[in-house]
Amino acid sequence: MNQQIVYNLEEFATKYNLKDIYGAYAAHISITGEESGHLSDIDVSKSEDNTFYNMMAERTLFTKLFLVKQGNCRLNILVANTRQELVLAANDFLIATPQETAGIKETSHDFKAESILVDESFAKQAQRYQLNDVKYKSIYDIFHFVRDIVRHQHINKMEMIRSMFNVLKLIIDELPYEQCSVSHDLGHKKEVYEVFLHHLYRHFRKERQIRFYADKLNVSAPYISRLVKEISGSTVYDHVSSLIYKEICNLLTQTDMTMGEIADQLSFSDQSAMTNFFKQRSGMTPLAYRNR
Incomplete structure (x- = not known):
C-alpha cells in the first residue's frame, strides 16, 4: 500500500502551481466558482479542475486558513480521527491544522473564498467561526495584506508577513470571547x-x-x-x-x-x-x- 505524501508548502505549491507564495512559509489563494482573475486562483466551477478538491484532501505540514466571501461549500473534515461534516457559508472562517484533511462534497456556483496557507500554528484542532462584519473585514484585510506582501519585493518581507500573522492570531484569540462561534459539530x-x-x-x-x-x-x-x-x-x-x-x-x-x-x-x-x-x-x- 502506498504511503500518502505529507507536503511542505514549497512542495505543495509546486504540485498545484501556486503563484502567490513566499518560500515554504506562506501562500495566498483565491477560490471562486466563477472565472478566475489571477493565475493562482482556483476555479471550482470547472469540472475538469479538481485542484481545490485535491488540495483539501492532502496531508500537509502547514495550516490552512479559509475565509468565505459568498456562497457555500459542504465538506467532510477529519478531526481527531473522526469524520465530521461542515457547511461553510458567507463570513465563515475555518482554521484547519496540519493534522486535518477534508473532502469537498460540493460547492455552490457562486462560492468565493480566500485561503492562506502558512507554516504557523493557529489552533490545536480545527475551528470554525461565524464572523461579524467588523471581524470579517479585519481578517479579509490581513489576507490581502499578506497576498500583496508576497507578490511584491520588500526588504523585510518575512518580518512584514509575520507581523500580519501576529495580528491575525490576536484577532483569533478574541473571537470565542465575543460570540463563541466555535463550531459545535467539531466537538x-x-x-x-x-x-x-x-x-x-x-x-x-x-x-x-x-x-x-x-x-x-x-x-x-x-x-x-x-x-x-x-x-x-x-x-x-x-x-x-x-x-x-x-x-x-x-x-x-x-x-x-x-x-x-x-x-x-x-x-x-x-x-x-x-x-x-x-x-x-x-x-x-x-x-x-x-x-x-
Whole structure:
C-alpha cells in the first residue's frame, strides 16, 4: 500500500502551481466558482479542475486558513480521527491544522473564498467561526495584506508577513470571547465551557440566569446546562453561587462596605436575601463572618 505524501508548502505549491507564495512559509489563494482573475486562483466551477478538491484532501505540514466571501461549500473534515461534516457559508472562517484533511462534497456556483496557507500554528484542532462584519473585514484585510506582501519585493518581507500573522492570531484569540462561534459539530465542548467561564467571571455580579449565558454563547439554555454539567460535574447555578459566595467573603474581609452595599453590589434584592444566601453556605451571618 502506498504511503500518502505529507507536503511542505514549497512542495505543495509546486504540485498545484501556486503563484502567490513566499518560500515554504506562506501562500495566498483565491477560490471562486466563477472565472478566475489571477493565475493562482482556483476555479471550482470547472469540472475538469479538481485542484481545490485535491488540495483539501492532502496531508500537509502547514495550516490552512479559509475565509468565505459568498456562497457555500459542504465538506467532510477529519478531526481527531473522526469524520465530521461542515457547511461553510458567507463570513465563515475555518482554521484547519496540519493534522486535518477534508473532502469537498460540493460547492455552490457562486462560492468565493480566500485561503492562506502558512507554516504557523493557529489552533490545536480545527475551528470554525461565524464572523461579524467588523471581524470579517479585519481578517479579509490581513489576507490581502499578506497576498500583496508576497507578490511584491520588500526588504523585510518575512518580518512584514509575520507581523500580519501576529495580528491575525490576536484577532483569533478574541473571537470565542465575543460570540463563541466555535463550531459545535467539531466537538469543542471544552472550548465552549472555557468561554462560558469567561463570561461568568465578567458578569456573575449582575447575572444569575442560565438564559443570559446561553445567549452570550449563541446556544440554548438546555445545551449549556448539559455541557457545563458534563465538563465540570457541577451545574451552572453551582458555578454562579460559588463565585457569589467567594465574592461576599472577599468584600467582607477586604473592604469596609456595609451589608447593604455588598448586597447591592452583587444584585441581591435586599440585604436579607444576601444574608440568607450566605448563611446557607457558611452557617453564619455575613456580620459574624466579618467579626471572626
